[in-house]
Every structure is written in C-alpha cells, then in structure tokens.
Amino acid sequence: MTTSQGRRKPIVPVRAVEKRGSDGQTDGKLGGAGLDGTARTRTQRPKRSPTMQDIADAAGVSQSTVSRILTGSHVAIPINPATRERVLEAARRMRYRPNPLARGLRGSRTMLLGVIVREITDPFFAGAVDAISGEASKRGYNVVLGHAHGNTTEAIALRAVLETRHCDAIILVGDTSDQPLLLKDLHETNVTVVGAWQGSSSLGGVTTVNVDNRAGVCALMDHLLDLGHTRIAFIGGRFAAGSPLGDIQQRLLAFSGRLTERGVQIPESYVVEAQNNLGSGADAFEALMRLPEPPTAVVASTDVLALGALHGACRMNLSVPGAVSIAGFDDLPEAEYSNPPLTTVRQPIAEMAAVAVRAAIDESDHETQPIVEMLSPKLIIRSSTGPVPAR
C-alpha cells in the first residue's frame, strides 16, 4: 500500500476556514464519504475537536492571544478583560480542550507520570499505585501505568518504556532487576527516573525510596524470639530468575542475620521459596509443617504469603497461634481481617508514595541531586503470633 491511506478513518475537513489550504487536496485523496458532514451524520466520530485557531477565529483575535488567555498566564501577561471574556466565552461555547500532545511536543510538561509496576494484581502494588496516583493527582499529574506484567518478556516492558517517553518522569515500582534491559533503557532515555520499593537492587545514580526492610524484619524477629521461638521458618516470595527480588532478598538477609546475631540456628529446610500468591503460600506453609521438626513460627516475606499460610493452617487444622505463629510483611488491608488477624510489618506506603512523587516531579522540573530515601516500617502485633506452644 504505497499510500497507506487504506487503514485510517477519513479525516473530514468540516470547517470552511480558508487558512487551511490543504483541504482541497486532502479531500480528493482521503475523502470518499461524508466530506462535510452532510452525507453522513450517523455518528459524530469525524468531529474534530476545536483548536485554538478555531477559537481565535470565532472570537476575532489571533491564535496566540487565545493561547495566552487559555494557557493560564493569568496574571503574568496583561490582557484586555473584554478580549479575555470574549475568548473564554468562545472556548466554553465550542468546548475547547487543549491538546496535550501539541503542548508536550512544544516542550512544556505533559503532566504525566509514568508508573511501571510488575504486577498490578498484587494487592500491595495495587495499594502503592493507588497511593502514587492519589499523590500525583493532588499535584495535577496523571499517571500512565506501564505494566511490566510479571511473566512477560522484556520486550514488552521495553516497548512500554519507549512509548512512555512522553511522561515528565517515570516511577519504577518494585524490583525490576530481572528485566535489566528495562532499566538500561530507562537510563538511556532522558526522562527522570525514580525508583520505589527497589529493595536490594540498586538503581545507580537514581533517586530511590525504599522501606527499611532490615529494621522491619528485625523488629519482627525480636518479637518472635522474645516470645520464645527458636524454630522459625521463612517463606520467601516474588522470586524471579532463580533469585529473590530486591525487597524479599533484603528481608531474607535480615531474617538470617538477626537469627545469627541472637545466636539462634535453624536448619536450611526452614527457608522456602514460593510464588507470591495465596495458594503458593499455603503450600509452602504445609510443606514446612510437615517437616520432621516443624517450626513453631513462620515468617512470610509478604502478607499475601502469610495469608496463604493462614489458610494452610486452617486446612491442616492447626490453630494459630496455638500450634504455630505466623507473621507477614506489608500490612495489607486484608491483614486486619484475616482469621486470626495477622501480625505484620506496616509499610509507610502513603509517605513513600509522596516522597517518590515529589522527587519525580521536582527532578523532572530541574536538575537535582539524586537522593536515596529509606522510610521506617512499623511492627503491628495482632493475634497471629503468640508464645511457643508447650511441647
């Protein structure tokens, strides 16, 4: 198809404005039907949104004047109130909408924040996106969700990034180090990048906001150890490419580290992997409890896993925390409504989102030193943990 005009819908030149000299040729080429809306009124699709020029024509001023007025240089540039009103009226009447593409192309900001997230169905990340999006809209920004889509090939993630270039900044939510090209690509592009919940995987030279996984897990371990537990197991989730992702890795490290610091030894079989979903958590838990010497407490690296473990306990008819204590990490809304309510580590999601968004916006606006923030989580003790069961 040399001319390529087969594929798109006809662009119908509705107006009779002579300024647009191309109408004549255009219609010969693209036309076909409904050239001026007379032949076909069926749907209103071919209706162009009005442009500034349209408003200008209607108000009898120049397009740049319209721009000045509509652009909101409210105070900066003095404008005749009469003119302003005339233009505003016309804009209102014609339902003018600024074209963000054109605006963006011209170099000004697009007020779009890209957010790339591994898995939107992970309730934790859903919450994170929610927080970020809320924070963003507070500042007049919208959010473009680039879905790394877990299992999907890097290619897709890549494309998502490329096409996302019209964002003022991009926030990377969750560890994506298993998709190295993604990061690399982000770097090559000249958009601002901010990382959030990256855990151990460092985004060299990039502003990053993380939760202090170590502190959280240590607090939890101390809680458990102080309850008298020594046979403590760990369920790690969100593994990919054979090794745990950022946050999880840090949590595992802290888990082992604290155990060692407190002089407690556990068998290797006490550390198990799992996909980060309920079923996998339940299975991992059951496997753990079927060990010859089962643990008396299980630390799950995420609440989803802990919730799954809770379900596993139900299935095995094991009372929690009577027979075994279970704890998680994240403090999902669900954690409070599980049976029993879950002891967990609460992440400061809102604060982290605020920091990330602020950094992203600031940094996209002007040169800034990359910062690395680490916010503190908080141990939330509910009733899924208790003293070591008497043998």
Add this chain to the structure above:
Amino acid sequence: MTTSQGRRKPIVPVRAVEKRGSDGQTDGKLGGAGLDGTARTRTQRPKRSPTMQDIADAAGVSQSTVSRILTGSHVAIPINPATRERVLEAARRMRYRPNPLARGLRGSRTMLLGVIVREITDPFFAGAVDAISGEASKRGYNVVLGHAHGNTTEAIALRAVLETRHCDAIILVGDTSDQPLLLKDLHETNVTVVGAWQGSSSLGGVTTVNVDNRAGVCALMDHLLDLGHTRIAFIGGRFAAGSPLGDIQQRLLAFSGRLTERGVQIPESYVVEAQNNLGSGADAFEALMRLPEPPTAVVASTDVLALGALHGACRMNLSVPGAVSIAGFDDLPEAEYSNPPLTTVRQPIAEMAAVAVRAAIDESDHETQPIVEMLSPKLIIRSSTGPVPAR
C-alpha cells in the same frame, strides 16, 4: 532560510546543522550547555534524544527517508537496501526513539488505550485492569490508567479525561454514573469510548461489554433455594450517591426478582448496604445475623463483601455453611483460598477484557456500529454453601 538569522537569539554554534536554529533557546531552558555532551558531562539530563533529523544527518539522507524507513512501512515502500541499512545503523547507534507526541500530533495513532477505573485497590478491578492491559499489550497498545479515585470529586476524574485525550480510545471500567460529568465529557470529546462492567447504567450509543448479572445471580439463587434456603439475605456493595452502582443494582434486582419468581418472601431488613470492603462486609454480616430471625444464607454482591462476611462468621463463631451459607460474586483469586472456600459466580474477565480491547481498537480505527455484548458468568460451587441448618 532568510529569516533565521534575523533573530538575535544566542545561537550556540555547536553543530553544523543549520536547520535547527532553536537549539539556542532550548538550552537556555534546559541547563546552559551540553548540547552535544561536550561542555558538561555531569548529568545526562540536558541530553536531547536524537530526532529523525539527527539520524538523517548522520546517515546522509533526508529526514523523510528516515521516517519512511523507521516508520515501519517495511515492505510497502521500496527503499534501497543500502540506504535502509545505513539509516537503521545510525538509528541504532544513536539510540533513536520515536517521539510519540509528535507522532500523535501528526494524526496517526498513539497506541495508547485509556482505562478509567473507579478503584484500583478493588481486587476485582485490579484484575480487570490486568486483563485489559495484558490484552492491550498483545496488540501493541499501552494503557493509561485514569483513576476515578472513588471518593474524589468529579473534577479530578474530569481532568483525567481531558488529559487523556491523546489516547486512541478509552475504556471505562465499572459504573461511573455517579460522575455524570465524566461521561458527558467523554462524549463531547471525539475519542472512542467503550464501557465495561457498566451494569445497569447505560452508556447510550456506546459500545459496552457487561457480564450477565441477572443470569449469575439467578443461578446462585436457584442453588441456594434448591438447598432449601428461604431466609436469604443480600449485602449490596459499591454504593455511591445513595444508590447502588450499575452491576450491584442489577444483582440486587435479580436477587429480589428470582425470590419473587420462586414465591419466596423475605423481610426488608434482609437487604443491607455496605461499602465494598472487608470490614464493611463483616459488619453487615454481623448485623444480619443479629436480627431476631437471622437468615440462613447470605448473598454478597461481591466477593470482597463475601470474604468480609466469612470473617464476620469467624468472629461470631458461626460455622459456615453449618450455621449459615455465604456466597459471593466475581470469583476473585482469594475466593478459592478462603476458609471455607467460597461459593461464587465467576466472571469471564479475560473474555470481557478481550472484547472490550478489541472493540476499542477497532472502533478507534474505523467507523463502527456500537455493540452491546453481554457475557455469561458461571456458578462456582465451593463449600461455603450447604443445606439449611436443622433448626
């Protein structure tokens, strides 16, 4: 060009390309120097992404040729293989990325699908977004998430829409009839709109894909009635502005309808409202069970509510389904892992997403008759429902 040197802007004579007179101003904005990376290597922010013109210069061809080659008219337009290779090589070397803004401005597609959703933290909608996003990326589209953000004022939703105008099409996920301006606005814009999970609220003249709420609820009611239940209660969720939203309303209607059809009467107090979250579901359930004549079965309008009800039963020490049967709607992943596993109605999310995405893309591409699809859900019987308890 004659005029270009009339301007007295400080033109930084870095490159030898005369075409770009504007570099001078640009760098004023972005940070002083570093037009080509020589003057400042500290950060790479001020680095412009290469444009087609840059590639053209590098490859010694015209910009339009570059466009033809890079645009992917792979076979259509005959291009000298040598030229093509030279251009591709240059593009690769300079890490060329197309600018979607410019592309979009020019009128071609942006390959962006807007998705507007009430609440991303609602697990059902998270799943829906996931499905849509997956389906979209299969077709090379990316997804822009417009967050209606539940409680937020319409203004924000509106803005989200306005700024979303650069999408090829917009998919409205979930009933947004409580934000009438949103819809109205969407209509005025000339983007394609497709509705999904709109329930009762009709999007006049707009392609819509819904689940057959009536069929789902009826199947569920028949299941319950056949088990001998006659005292069946209903927990409605996702209320807003005083009346239930689309899907919920249909489910409630079907609930009452089926009861009437089968000659069963229930007291008014058996229909209660709730926010669509776990806590609210638990509370509603408890209120129901504390009625003088409590129901023997509770139908929740969503799984979230049903899960909450399950938790309420736990809190009240009520065995399910021994003392009371509980059922939901949606079939969230969690439904299978609750205790006991939840009887529910499974929505064909993937199929619906596929239909919606396909319709959105098709319709944005060419004139199309709006269609209204209604897919059938499926009753999933698990163990949260059982025979009426012997009195």
Add this chain to the structure above:
DNA sequence: CTGAAAGCGCTAACAC
C-alpha cells in the same frame, strides 16, 4: 527510490 515542503496544535520570542 528519494528529497522538499507542508503542516498537526500549541508556546514563546519578538515586534508593533
């Protein structure tokens, strides 16, 4: 096969 040129809708100098 390739180049020149005309804009897409908007912003921002720069006149007057």
Add this chain to the structure above:
DNA sequence: GTGTTAGCGCTTTCAG
C-alpha cells in the same frame, strides 16, 4: 495589549 512568526518531531503528499 495583541499580532506575527518560528518551530517542537513527525507523517505524508508531491515532485522529481
């Protein structure tokens, strides 16, 4: 105060 003008990076005629 307001109009003119020159593009942002790209697609797409129209001429060779």
